[in-house]
Amino acid sequence: MPDLSPFVIAGLCTGAVYVLAGVGLVVLYRASGVLNLAQGALGALGALLAWQIAQIGVPEWIGWIAGVVSSTALALFYGRVIAPRLAHSDPIIRAVATLGFALVVLGFCEFFWGELPRSMRLPTDGIGFYVFGVRVTATRAIAFGLGVAVTIGMIVFLNRSRLGLSMRALANDREISGLVGVPVLRVDAWAWVISGVLSGVSGIFLANMLKLQAIPLTYLVVPAVAAAILGRLTSLTAVVIGGLAIGVIEAIATPFPDIAGYRSATPFIFAALVLLWYQRGGLVLSRIDQFRSVPASFEAVGTLWQQLRAGIVVAVIVAIALPYVASAYWLKTFTGVTIIALCSLSVAVLYARLGMVSLCQYALFGVGGWVTLRLYHGFHIPFEVDLLAGGVAAAIFGVIFGLPAMRMRGLFFALITLMIAGGFQVFINAIGFPDGGPGWSGKIYAGARQFMPHPPLAPSDAAYFRYVVVVVALGFLLVMLIERTRAGRAWALIRRSEPVAVAVGVNIFRYKVVAFALAGFLAGVAGGLMAANIGQLDSRAFPASESIMMFALTVIGGAFHWSGPIFAGLLLRAIPSLLTDWHIDGNLAIMVFGAGLLHALITAPQGVSGQIVALSRLLTTKVSAAMPRIMERKL
Amino acid sequence: MIEIRGLTVEFGGVRGLNDLSAEIGARITGLVGPNGAGKTTLLNVMSGFVRRSAGTVTIDGEDLLRIPMNRRAAFGLRRTFQTEQVVENLSVWNNVAAALDNVPTQGHARRDLIAEALEYVGMIRQAERVGVSLNASERRLVEIARCVVAKPRVVMMDEPGAGLSESEAEHLRKVIIGVPEFCGAQVLLVDHDVDLISTTCHETLVLDFGSKIAFGPTADVLKDPKVRAAYLGTVTDEAA
Numbered sequence: 001m002p003d004l005s006p007f008v009i010a011g012l013c014t015g016a017v018y019v020l021a022g023v024g025l026v027v028l029y030r031a032s033g034v035l036n037l038a039q040g041a042l043g044a045l046g047a048l049l050a051w052q053i054a055q056i057g058v059p060e061w062i063g064w065i066a067g068v069v070s071s072t073a074l075a076l077f078y079g080r081v082i083a084p085r086l087a088h089s090d091p092i093i094r095a096v097a098t099l100g101f102a103l104v105v106l107g108f109c110e111f112f113w114g115e116l117p118r119s120m121r122l123p124t125d126g127i128g129f130y131v132f133g134v135r136v137t138a139t140r141a142i143a144f145g146l147g148v149a150v151t152i153g154m155i156v157f158l159n160r161s162r163l164g165l166s167m168r169a170l171a172n173d174r175e176i177s178g179l180v181g182v183p184v185l186r187v188d189a190w191a192w193v194i195s196g197v198l199s200g201v202s203g204i205f206l207a208n209m210l211k212l213q214a215i216p217l218t219y220l221v222v223p224a225v226a227a228a229i230l231g232r233l234t235s236l237t238a239v240v241i242g243g244l245a246i247g248v249i250e251a252i253a254t255p256f257p258d259i260a261g262y263r264s265a266t267p268f269i270f271a272a273l274v275l276l277w278y279q280r281g282g283l284v285l286s287r288i289d290q291f292r293s294v295p296a297s298f299e300a301v302g303t304l305w306q307q308l309r310a311g312i313v314v315a316v317i318v319a320i321a322l323p324y325v326a327s328a329y330w331l332k333t334f335t336g337v338t339i340i341a342l343c344s345l346s347v348a349v350l351y352a353r354l355g356m357v358s359l360c361q362y363a364l365f366g367v368g369g370w371v372t373l374r375l376y377h378g379f380h381i382p383f384e385v386d387l388l389a390g391g392v393a394a395a396i397f398g399v400i401f402g403l404p405a406m407r408m409r410g411l412f413f414a415l416i417t418l419m420i421a422g423g424f425q426v427f428i429n430a431i432g433f434p435d436g437g438p439g440w441s442g443k444i445y446a447g448a449r450q451f452m453p454h455p456p457l458a459p460s461d462a463a464y465f466r467y468v469v470v471v472v473a474l475g476f477l478l479v480m481l482i483e484r485t486r487a488g489r490a491w492a493l494i495r496r497s498e499p500v501a502v503a504v505g506v507n508i509f510r511y512k513v514v515a516f517a518l519a520g521f522l523a524g525v526a527g528g529l530m531a532a533n534i535g536q537l538d539s540r541a542f543p544a545s546e547s548i549m550m551f552a553l554t555v556i557g558g559a560f561h562w563s564g565p566i567f568a569g570l571l572l573r574a575i576p577s578l579l580t581d582w583h584i585d586g587n588l589a590i591m592v593f594g595a596g597l598l599h600a601l602i603t604a605p606q607g608v609s610g611q612i613v614a615l616s617r618l619l620t621t622k623v624s625a626a627m628p629r630i631m632e633r634k635l
Numbered sequence: 636m637i638e639i640r641g642l643t644v645e646f647g648g649v650r651g652l653n654d655l656s657a658e659i660g661a662r663i664t665g666l667v668g669p670n671g672a673g674k675t676t677l678l679n680v681m682s683g684f685v686r687r688s689a690g691t692v693t694i695d696g697e698d699l700l701r702i703p704m705n706r707r708a709a710f711g712l713r714r715t716f717q718t719e720q721v722v723e724n725l726s727v728w729n730n731v732a733a734a735l736d737n738v739p740t741q742g743h744a745r746r747d748l749i750a751e752a753l754e755y756v757g758m759i760r761q762a763e764r765v766g767v768s769l770n771a772s773e774r775r776l777v778e779i780a781r782c783v784v785a786k787p788r789v790v791m792m793d794e795p796g797a798g799l800s801e802s803e804a805e806h807l808r809k810v811i812i813g814v815p816e817f818c819g820a821q822v823l824l825v826d827h828d829v830d831l832i833s834t835t836c837h838e839t840l841v842l843d844f845g846s847k848i849a850f851g852p853t854a855d856v857l858k859d860p861k862v863r864a865a866y867l868g869t870v871t872d873e874a875a
Contacts, residue, residue, distance in 0.1 A: 490736065504708050505734070505736075508705065
């Protein structure tokens with residue numbers, strides 16, 4: 001048994017920074033109802049700016065202040081300009097919108113600073129003292145002190161000050177608070193300022209204690225969220241306990257080689273266990289009459305039969321024609337687009353039919369791919385069987401890990417799916433995708449990797465493209481069929497409002513599980529198809545951000561119409577290929593996608609597909625109205 | 636027969652319902668009282684959305700509050716909500732079908748049950764229309780069709796008449812009056828419209844601050860000075 005005390009002390013200090021970030025999340029969530037998932041990205045921006053300013057020779061302290069001020073200013077900008085436009089949406093939508101903002105900030109950081117790891121030095125790093133025989137730098141001591149002081153300060157502030165009282169009033173009911181004279185917008189702005197300052201400060205500390213890189217810092221919102229979940233997003237005391245616990249558990253796993261590779265999954269596992277504990281209380285219903293989870297307007301997308309007809313026509317034309325016109329490279333790209341469309345469909349089913357936000361569908365895609373590869377390499381059974389097994393495995397995987405959140409409100413479900421995506425990222429990086437090796441992981445460490453060929457039914461690239469179109473079309477048909485059964489009607493009720501669904505006797509838990517299993521199955525099958533498209537999957541291609549991107553692009557593409565997932569596939573697969581062709585930095589695309597998500601959530605809930613359908617309908621009515629006049633003139 | 640015994644609901648320190656007891660046996664019973672009197676709270680306790688602190692509710696001798704909330708529809712408890720809750724992306728027919736999915740059909744063909752319910756509320760000709768295209772009155776009627784399909788025991792309506800025109804309200808009134816005969820259910824009707832209450836309800840229960848202040852035949856209750864003082868005085872003044 002190694003001596004754990006240095007790890008415990010280091011963990012407490014990191015944990016204290018998680019606490020700082022978590023306090024920011026909770027104060028803001030309580031006051032304004034927004035769970036700011038962009039908090040990590042704002043911290044990253046602050047830290048990078050602070051570093052940049054120190055580089056050009058300005059005194060470091062000016063850099064720190066500038067970093068914190070810029071994080072704060074951006075938080076305030078979002079809080080005053082963008083957040084109010086979503087003030088009447090469901091908490092999930094408001095949280096997901098901040099992911100759009102996070103993508104914009106992250107894309108900006110990556111564009112300017114790139115992925116080079118940098119280090120953030122603080123003058124307090126050199127000063128140190130000993131606690132129980134362990135050396136502690138002054139930076140870590142200050143971080144710990146600050147974490148404790150800020151939490152106590154915040155609790156006193158919320159309970160004693162006038163502004164704190166107003167914040168608690170807002171947390172209770174915004175409209176009534178406004179009516180009794182609380183200056184809602186001003187109090188709201190202060191909450192954003194507090195959260196912005198805390199994100200900047202925690203960003204700088206974490207950049208120093210871990211590494212100065214935009215992506216990891218952006219994801220440091222995850223341990224903060226996990227800590228906040230312990231307090232049901234409202235209790236500050238619980239944030240302290242949660243943050244410190246996560247920091248310590250992460251750190252004491254370090255000296256154990258068997259689990260050290262998985263230690264960064266701590267926040268994900270922690271949050272999942274906490275939710276498992278909380279859902280014992282039984283079903284928690286969303287409040288009736290207060291929110292609509294997804295904007296409701298269906299007129300623009302047409303009836304099922306209209307959609308089906310158009311979809312089949314497009315699928316047949318594309319399947320026949322594309323292999324003749326596309327180059328080998330673009331044919332493979334379009335095979336990828338079609339496969340991603342199936343994965344996007346799995347997001348769309350949950351979002352448009354039930355109002356559920358799943359941020360882990362790309363991870364489930366990876367699970368399906370893993371199982372398909374493993375079965376193919378291990379047992380050489382027919383590809384179709386591997387594919388189905390991959391789908392089933394992804395469905396089971398998703399349901400097992402998503403189960404704790406099924407009885408909770410939608411926001412918690414979204415968060416746990418984010419945790420699943422993050423956990424999968426850690427595990428897949430540790431075990432890799434099977435490539436014909438021995439053992440349960442099927443990984444080759446020495447020797448040539450084996451590739452999975454196209455299935456015997458479709459050996460050439462052209463044939464495989466058509467094969468994929470057929471399988472994906474079957475996936476779309478499956479969804480349409482299930483929508484017409486009692487499950488589909490139950491989904492519609494749940495989406496309308498959970499209390500109404502319960503009142504007419506729907507077992508909400510059961511139908512949510514059915515939907516999540518179906519979505520997992522579709523994503524898993526897509527993963528298997530992708531494995532056979534490339535022959536192999538790359539474990540580095542499955543960060544949690546891909547799942548978030550998947551969700552963002554599905555909303556942008558339009559979740560209510562069959563063509564929406566196809567637009568999402570094009571955006572995710574074809575646009576990056578185009579950008580590479582044109583030598584444009586892909587980080588610009590990330591910024592545009594982030595902005596696109598915000599735009600879609602705020603003003604275009606039906607996404608690109610909804611707008612196109614509405615436009616084509618407008619054109620047909622105009623043309624059919626103009627036709628008689630044109631004919632008359634000709635006569 | 637709905638028997639309420641000692642029903643108490645507490646929200647923090649506030650009592651939403653205060654030791655309420657009543658034996659509701661009339662075919663249509665009105666539930667009136669000023670805002671915050673506990674009318675909707677009573678409905679929500681019966682639906683299972685709000686937890687009681689004490690007391691029981693039995694329907695036909697069965698302890699309602701012991702039934703899991705999503706089984707209460709199958710047991711025979713149905714309701715409408717203060718703001719209409721038609722599913723906008725389902726057709727009128729499927730709105731009713733969605734409700735029928737979770738209740739026993741007792742050997743009847745589903746098609747017939749749905750058609751009868753829609754026929755009863757006068758929406759059978761609109762069966763193929765999508766929820767989103769319905770107006771306020773049609774939405775109320777679809778909600779009532781969801782409530783009366785397949786032999787319920789108790790139908791609870793929360794302000795179904797709000798915001799309807801005079802002719803629409805007249806049709807709604809006929810529909811409500813006919814519910815007990817159509818499907819055999821008892822009706823609990825919450826509404827502020829005294830006119831609607833007095834023309835449809837055989838008995839009326841008046842609540843104020845979570846307590847029963849009057850209960851009995853509607854005409855007698857509405858004459859009760861306590862009731863007029865608590866609630867109705869202003870309304871009759873306006874009417875005059």
